[in-house]
Structures are given as structure tokens and as C-alpha cells.
Amino acid sequence: MTLERSSHNPILTRHDIPDIPLRLTDVTSVFNPAAARFGDAYLLMLRVQSRGRETFLLMAESENGVEFAVRPELVEFRGMGDRTRDVYHIYDPRITEIDGVHYVMFAADMDDGCRLGVGLTRDFDSFEFVGFGADEDVRNGVLFPERIDGHYVRLDRPNRVSLEGGPTSGDEIFLSTSDDLVTWTQIASIARGRPHYWDERIGSGPPPIKTRDGWLHVYHGIATHFGGSNIYQAGVMLLDLTDPTQVVARSRNNILEPREMYELVGQVPNVVFPSGVIVGREDEEGFAVADSTISIYYGAADTCIGLATTPVADLIASCVD
Numbered sequence: 001m002t003l004e005r006s007s008h009n010p011i012l013t014r015h016d017i018p019d020i021p022l023r024l025t026d027v028t029s030v031f032n033p034a035a036a037r038f039g040d041a042y043l044l045m046l047r048v049q050s051r052g053r054e055t056f057l058l059m060a061e062s063e064n065g066v067e068f069a070v071r072p073e074l075v076e077f078r079g080m081g082d083r084t085r086d087v088y089h090i091y092d093p094r095i096t097e098i099d100g101v102h103y104v105m106f107a108a109d110m111d112d113g114c115r116l117g118v119g120l121t122r123d124f125d126s127f128e129f130v131g132f133g134a135d136e137d138v139r140n141g142v143l144f145p146e147r148i149d150g151h152y153v154r155l156d157r158p159n160r161v162s163l164e165g166g167p168t169s170g171d172e173i174f175l176s177t178s179d180d181l182v183t184w185t186q187i188a189s190i191a192r193g194r195p196h197y198w199d200e201r202i203g204s205g206p207p208p209i210k211t212r213d214g215w216l217h218v219y220h221g222i223a224t225h226f227g228g229s230n231i232y233q234a235g236v237m238l239l240d241l242t243d244p245t246q247v248v249a250r251s252r253n254n255i256l257e258p259r260e261m262y263e264l265v266g267q268v269p270n271v272v273f274p275s276g277v278i279v280g281r282e283d284e285e286g287f288a289v290a291d292s293t294i295s296i297y298y299g300a301a302d303t304c305i306g307l308a309t310t311p312v313a314d315l316i317a318s319c320v321d
Ligand code: BMA
Pocket: 032, 092, 167, 168, 169, 232, 268, 271, 273, 299, 302
């Protein structure tokens, strides 16, 4: 199956970003957003890049999940000033709600590689910094929406290989646990890239979705090509509910690939990068309802933002295609 693109795509472009003098005017791009429901609002945390190639996070809100208004202020994590090492960019946030608190896990580029940072918010007006994880070069970190066996659980993707002509990447997603969101213990490798096929390199997308059939995990796969022309696509796997180190099923085909002009052409061509998810309806125990709609927000060509949807049941079915 293929996710269904919104007819409003791209739903956010650089033209939607208000000027915030002096650092952010006439921006270059907006992409790879995190998504959350907060009360009646749909929220996105946007990755915005300036013409100085600095990265900023901004909030956008919407009543219908399609038309977003961008707030004219930068997201600042209170307490991040106490850090000891230079952080050049924080980017690719993923938002997960755990027990009523929204946690933001983001990548942070430092002198010695990439780290995963965590912040939190209770109101989406102020944001607190929690900390940076341990000293491994790692990206694409995302938290599960509940503790499992009393521990916070995240998926992450160590950067261990280089893409031709590009940044470091990886071909293995791990599951790690923590009691404080700062010190993490690697538990197991859960999935590897499949050489020669669409997902040779892989990394987690938005937070796992809890369903009666297991944790639905949307991820990105990279097909590597000569000349550094890598293709970023989206796929999905199903993890066991009680032991999410176990992959129950995984899509053979991708579920979204660059096809539209705004995905094929841009700052980094041929990229769809799923990063935010909103589930239409959950039952009283927090399971996604089978016939409700999943909205997936994704970066397109590292330039703008797309939205694609699917019924929950179809996404589960595509894990076993
Ligand atoms: C990855 C990350 C993403 C980016 C993608 C395509 O390595 O850096 O932020 O969207 O590459 O350029």
C-alpha cells in the first residue's frame, strides 16, 4: 500500500515561516517536523533552516491537522545554556506524550558527532532541557509513549557508516532503556538494513503507535546509489507489544517514496523523511482504533513538509505484504 498524500501538500513551505529578526528572515527551508495533539489543537515542531544554515525549532498549530499557523518565536529549551560542549544544531525532533508530559527527543550536532537530547513541556509555551544521552554518535532517537517494565524505552540508530558523499548514517535500529532519560542502556538490535533493497540504511521515524496487534513503527529506509544520490523512503514494521525487541512483521515494500515534485527536487533531492504522527482515535486503554486515521507528517527533499494518511488497519496489513 501507499500512504495517501494530502491534496494540500506541501502543507508547509518556507513561505509560511514568519520573519524573526535578526537570525531568521527569508528562511531557506522547513522540514522533518515532530507532531502532537494538545487539547483540541494539532501541533508541529518544525525544523527551520536559515540562510546562515543555522537550524531553529518553531511551533505551528492547527485546528484540522492540515492548515497550520506558525508561531513567530523560537523554541528555546530552558537550561540548555548549561551544556558543556558546543552544540551547532538541534534538529529532527520527535515528540512523545508519556503520562501527560510531552517529551521532545532531538538530534544535536557537536564537535565529536551527533547526540540525542531530551527536553519536555507541559504546555507547549515553555520547554525545559532534560539532558544529552551518553557519548555515542547516534541519531533518529524516539521514545515509546509509555514505560515498559517501569523503564523509559527508546529506539535509536547509531551512526556507524558513511553515505557516499554525505553524512554518517547507520543500518541498524536498537532498543535502549533508561530510568532518567539521560543514561541509556542498549538492550538489543531490533532491525537491520536490507542490502540491495529499498531500506539498505534505516532509522526510526515517529513514535511507535500502540495497536492491539503490536507497536506500529514507521521508519525511513535509504537506497544507496552511485554519486551519493540516495533515496529516502518510508516503511513500517510491527513490534511485539510486551517485548518490543521482537519484530513481528515488516513491510517488504516502502509505503511512501519520493514521487511528487516537492519530494524529488529541493535542498536534498529524493527524500521523504517521516517524523511526526497523530493517531485519529484511541480506545480507553490507549490502543489506536483500527478504522481511525493515522496522519504522518514528513520532510520532503529537506525543503518543505508533506502530510500523508492511512487507516490504522491498512498500515498494520502492509507490515505483512
Ligand atoms: C539524514 C538526516 C535528516 C535528513 C536526511 C536527508 O541523514 O540528516 O535530517 O532529512 O538525512 O538529507
